[in-house]
Amino acid sequence: MEGLATHHVELVYGASTESPRTVLRDVSAVFPRGGLSLVTGATGAGKSSLLHLLAGLLRPTAGEVLADGAPISRWAAGQRDRWRRRVGVVFQSANLFSGLSVLENVILPLVPRGRSLAALRAAGHEVLAELGLADLAGAWAERLSGGERQRVALARALVGRPDFLIADEPTAHQDPENAARVLQALAACRERNAAVVVAAHDPRVIAAGVADRHWHLAAGRLAAE
Amino acid sequence: MKPLHRNPLLLWAARDVIRRPAPALLMAAALALLLTVGGTVLLLGQGLSQTARRLLAHGPDLVVRRLNAGGWAPLPAAEALVAARGVPGVTRARARVWGVAAGPAGPLVVVAWGSATLPPGGDGGTLAAPRSGEALLGPGVDPGPDPRRLALSAAAALEFRPVGRLPAETALIGQDVVLVHPADARRLLGLAPGEAVDLAVDVFHAEEAAALLPELAAAFSWPVRITARSEAVGLYTGGLARRGGLMLIAGIPAVLALVLVVAGAVREAVGRRREVGLLKALGWTTGDVVRLQVYRALLIALPAVCLGMLAAYALVFPPGVSWPGSLLFGWRTAPPRLFLDPAGALLTLLELGALVVGPYLAAVLLTSLQGAAADPQDLLKGEGLL
Numbered sequence: 001m002e003g004l005a006t007h008h009v010e011l012v013y014g015a016s017t018e019s020p021r022t023v024l025r026d027v028s029a030v031f032p033r034g035g036l037s038l039v040t041g042a043t044g045a046g047k048s049s050l051l052h053l054l055a056g057l058l059r060p061t062a063g064e065v066l067a068d069g070a071p072i073s074r075w076a077a078g079q080r081d082r083w084r085r086r087v088g089v090v091f092q093s094a095n096l097f098s099g100l101s102v103l104e105n106v107i108l109p110l111v112p113r114g115r116s117l118a119a120l121r122a123a124g125h126e127v128l129a130e131l132g133l134a135d136l137a138g139a140w141a142e143r144l145s146g147g148e149r150q151r152v153a154l155a156r157a158l159v160g161r162p163d164f165l166i167a168d169e170p171t172a173h174q175d176p177e178n179a180a181r182v183l184q185a186l187a188a189c190r191e192r193n194a195a196v197v198v199a200a201h202d203p204r205v206i207a208a209g210v211a212d213r214h215w216h217l218a219a220g221r222l223a224a225e
Numbered sequence: 226m227k228p229l230h231r232n233p234l235l236l237w238a239a240r241d242v243i244r245r246p247a248p249a250l251l252m253a254a255a256l257a258l259l260l261t262v263g264g265t266v267l268l269l270g271q272g273l274s275q276t277a278r279r280l281l282a283h284g285p286d287l288v289v290r291r292l293n294a295g296g297w298a299p300l301p302a303a304e305a306l307v308a309a310r311g312v313p314g315v316t317r318a319r320a321r322v323w324g325v326a327a328g329p330a331g332p333l334v335v336v337a338w339g340s341a342t343l344p345p346g347g348d349g350g351t352l353a354a355p356r357s358g359e360a361l362l363g364p365g366v367d368p369g370p371d372p373r374r375l376a377l378s379a380a381a382a383l384e385f386r387p388v389g390r391l392p393a394e395t396a397l398i399g400q401d402v403v404l405v406h407p408a409d410a411r412r413l414l415g416l417a418p419g420e421a422v423d424l425a426v427d428v429f430h431a432e433e434a435a436a437l438l439p440e441l442a443a444a445f446s447w448p449v450r451i452t453a454r455s456e457a458v459g460l461y462t463g464g465l466a467r468r469g470g471l472m473l474i475a476g477i478p479a480v481l482a483l484v485l486v487v488a489g490a491v492r493e494a495v496g497r498r499r500e501v502g503l504l505k506a507l508g509w510t511t512g513d514v515v516r517l518q519v520y521r522a523l524l525i526a527l528p529a530v531c532l533g534m535l536a537a538y539a540l541v542f543p544p545g546v547s548w549p550g551s552l553l554f555g556w557r558t559a560p561p562r563l564f565l566d567p568a569g570a571l572l573t574l575l576e577l578g579a580l581v582v583g584p585y586l587a588a589v590l591l592t593s594l595q596g597a598a599a600d601p602q603d604l605l606k607g608e609g610l611l
Contacts (some may be wrong), residue, residue: 059600111237
């Protein structure tokens, strides 16, 4: 199966401590390529943790995470590093690098990939234009508004044309026009046959009807809506 | 390495240095200072030794002095010359007259100078051997309030008319030397006609000079002490080295500074856990992160090391440098202006550069390797990002 999948995944924080906290219980789901999967749930339900598992940033306490059928959660760190080049990640808090311009932040994932600086800049400008950020290319990241930061983080995730896009609250702090731009960019990524997984609180995302699948996370359990 | 425009990682490393200039500048300053201090101490010792060796290379292969119960004694020149020249392997022997006399500003070395050629004078003109009543002054000799006369006293008190100055380049060995006519020297030092202080002996094969010592010593009818040139060079540079050893005290803070530089590099690399975790989350591999850190370290270290090396060179080798003289020779007045030989300086500086940059790069490499090899889970969790 092409795409991302979890197989009986369990995630426990502080498993070796006296007060372990189970975040995900027996989560089995498929997030196919060419599809946009929406994950909703209350604050603290474990949406971000699920997304981090899918992005290869966390390892499950039990169960497996699969990418195009390969068990990435069992891979060694180096193998996961190389695989992560195919993943675009948008964190809930944009996590931009301060002291760098918007364009520099956006092209960051491509820097070690051996392309010329001109090619990197061209790719960065292209994706910034898609998200209505062309005018901000030279601005310092720390001077952006919350919504702008989140769109820059999305641009950074999209610049490498990822096979898997994991986005945590990408429409947070966006006005309707920019929220539409964000959803359009997510849909365009799906059209390129990427597996797109989005965690969102924003009712506009649900209402927009861009999601092919809708999962709801409650008390650590994932269920199809 | 790829051309710069094809190597964005190297450009990114430069961007990263500019992004946080204060720690980079501090590190560069520490490295440059370390190279300057360490390089100056090493180059000075090496330059003095090289220059002394070069200057003393023109001296005799062996020097013979007569001993008696009280120490040194004058030797009968004619008899000594016959004895020395009779030893197979000796090509040339000459009797010398010299000694120490009190000058206007302290003790001076008085040397009898006959007809041998002299180097061009300090003013560029040719120097003639001094005639009776005349004196040629070393670069640091202060004739006193009246520059037209030099009063010296030893066994006798005499006045001389300064007629020239030895070139500044000879300061390392001739700073406090006064050349006078042989008859004047004998009178001043209390030597009878026909007496000499020592014999300067040249041999056919300089490298075999030591082998001639027993035969040469046996040729004289009185006890002698024979000094080979290598021994003279060793004594001379050894004396300087002892004083120079004091300068090594400067090396202790330098070593401490190196430890701090390494500790600083480690601390900075450890402090970048969040960034490393984010970079890995964005698809950077361990190798990418390590290369970035190493490029960054090189961009800081290489200019700093070059600057430190240049500063050390500029402190030691400008023609006529005077600060080492006052430090090493301990003279209260007129320290010699030195013209040190820079041969081998580049190699010494490169070795020192490697000694300083090596531990710094190793610290950066090992720490970044250790940090970057971790899973983003471990790097980001502690930073509250997961």
